[in-house]
Amino acid sequence: MAYKHGIDIVENPTSLTPPITADSAVQVVVGTAPVHLSENISGVVNQPVLAYSLAEAQxxxxxxxxxxAYTLCESMYASFQLAAVAPIIFINVLDPAVHKTAISAKAVSLANGEGIVEDSGVLLDTLLVKSGASTLIKDVDYLVSFNSYGKPVIVKLSDTLADNASLTVDYDKLDSSLVTAEDIIGGYDAVSKSYKGLELLKVIYPKFNVVAGTILAPGFSHLPEVGAVLQAKTKKINGSFNAIALLDLDTTAVTSYNEAQAWKNSNSYNSTHAVALWPKVKVGDKQIHYSALMGAVMAMVDARNDSVPHESPSNEVVAISGAVLADGTEVYLDQAEANHLNGVGVTTLLNWNGWKTWGNNTAAYPNTTDPKDRYVAIRRIFNWWGNTFILSYFDKVDDPTNTRLIESIVDAENIRANGYAARGQIAGARMEFRSDMNPTTDLLDGKIVFVQRLAGFLPAEHITNILEFDPQMLTSAIFGGAS
Structure with missing residues (x-):
């Protein structure tokens, strides 16, 4: 070892940008994950998994x-790598006990004592390695582990094996093509007494004390039966909370912007608590569904606003390479075409000095023009305000119904509203407790009702500058300086 005297400099590789958190836009993503690469396969099938970083999710x-094959990885990539936002709750429905295919007698050749099983999704606990007719013993004759590409590497231990031996392997592999819409929708399993798929939404708050802000299923939300359930699940989660669903239109059926309205209407993608999205997104040679990107964008916008979802996620620059259909065909819309999609309640992408999200309307537009149900930003501020009220005052349930209780809630809410209004995050809010809404019969039944008026700022969706020629300016410019 060299003798050291002086100062040394050692450089570490650049770390990933630490994610920022947005409590108002916590994503719940349902889909498939490469659980064969996880630390505990059995613990992540139809179980909500909370992650704050890519390393934790991985x-x-x-x-x-x-x-x-693995749709949950779209949201991992979009949120943790493209937008650097957290947390996310993942629900994996890919079950190694069900969604698998058996592979027999696949050839593996060793080179210098090592060989790669050229396949992905291999379930290591099912792997049988054979030399001729003999079955080899793991950890005695060989070692096996995944390489960085997720493929098993067999390393010989026994001297009875030649360094260039020819082996065969039998194994089961994950087959995500066997996952159906019914797996995503889920339900209650009476045998195991457990929830599955989207039904696990009701487990999230009791388990993590985290409120879902957006619900999505990239890779599956374009299936009408999944889209219908996603829309239904946004309201009264745990009997209390509201969320937004992010829905992809089918880019194999909708191949042009002018086909979106008919498909959206015929498949009832029209909830006031949903955002309809078209087309898909390309990042380099990767394709991801727009819902995965929009979930990340919403969290990113909220995070820079102290988790107050008052700002629209439209016209946000996104780090993508393009907009595409499922078959890879690139989609370039001009502003008029993109605005046509907005006019039928579809959010799209516009390449205007860089790729940007484009659209302020919920999927309910144009069937509704009520601002709280039409605009994504207003719908989300109402969801968040109501969810926050529930969380703030749940401890007061069952307190004595007296003046102190009523005044404490009214005063606290009005002070809270004044703070957000002063910061320009809402136009205003005002709570009242009115006698005409609280008859004696209700008070005797232990029920009290408050009324709260709330106004968020609408997005400046269209700005007009009227230009007019002024002859007087021309005359002044020519003759104004003449003597």
């Missing part, structure tokens, strides 16, 4: 760039 669920 450890708990596995990670792969094969987004077609």
């Amino acid at each position: 450890r708990k669920l596995g990670y792969s760039d094969d987004f077609n």
Whole structure:
């Protein structure tokens, strides 16, 4: 070892940008994960998994760039790498006990004592390695582990094996193509007494004390039966909370902007608590569904506003390479075409000095023009305000119904509203307790009612500058300086 005297400099590789948190836009993503790469396969099937970083998500669920097979990885990539936002709650429905395919007698050739099983999704606990007719013993004859590409590497231990031996392997592999819309929708399993799929939404707050802000299922939300359930699940989660669903239109059926309205209407993508999105997104050679990107964008916008969702997620620059259909066909819309989609309640992408999100309307537009149900920003501020009220005053349930209780809630809410109004995050809010809304019969029944008026700022969706020629200016410019 060299003798050291002086000063040394050692450079570490650049770390990933630490994610910022947005409590108002916590994503609940339902789909498939490469659980064969996770630390505990059995613990992540139809169980909500909370992650604050890509490393944590990778450890708990596995990670792969094969987004077609493993849809949860789209949101991992979009949120943790493209937008650097957290947290996310993942629900994996890919079950190794059900969604699998058996592979027999696949050839593996060793080179210098090592060989790679050229396949992905391999369930290591099912792997049988054979030399001729003999079955080899793991950890005695060989070691096996995944490489950085998620493929098993067999390393010989026994001297009875040649360094260039020819082996065969039998194994089961994950088959995400077997996952159906019914798996995503889920339900209650009476045998195991457990919830599955989207039904696990009701487990999230009791388990994590985290309120879902957005619900999405990239890779599946374009299926009408999944879209219908996603829309239904946004209201009264746990009997209390409201959220927004992010829905992809089917880019195999909707191949042009002028086909979106008919598909959206015929498949009832029209909830006031949903955002309809078209087309898909390309980042380099990767494709991801727009819902995965929009979930990340909403969290990013909220995070820079102290988790107050008052700002529209439209006209936000996104780090993507393009907009595409499922078959890879690139989509370029001019502003008029993009505005046509907005006019039928579809949010799209516009390449205007860089790719940007484009659209302020919920999926309910144009069937509704009520601002709280039409605009995404207003719908989300109402969701967040109501959810926050529930969380803030739940401890007061069952307190004595007296003046102190009533005044404490009214005063606290009006002070809270004044603070957000002073910061320009809402136009205003005002709470009242009115006698005409609280008859004696209700008070005797232990029920009290408050009324609260709330106004958020609408997005400046269209700005007009009227230009007019002024002849007087021309005359002044020519003759004004003449003597």
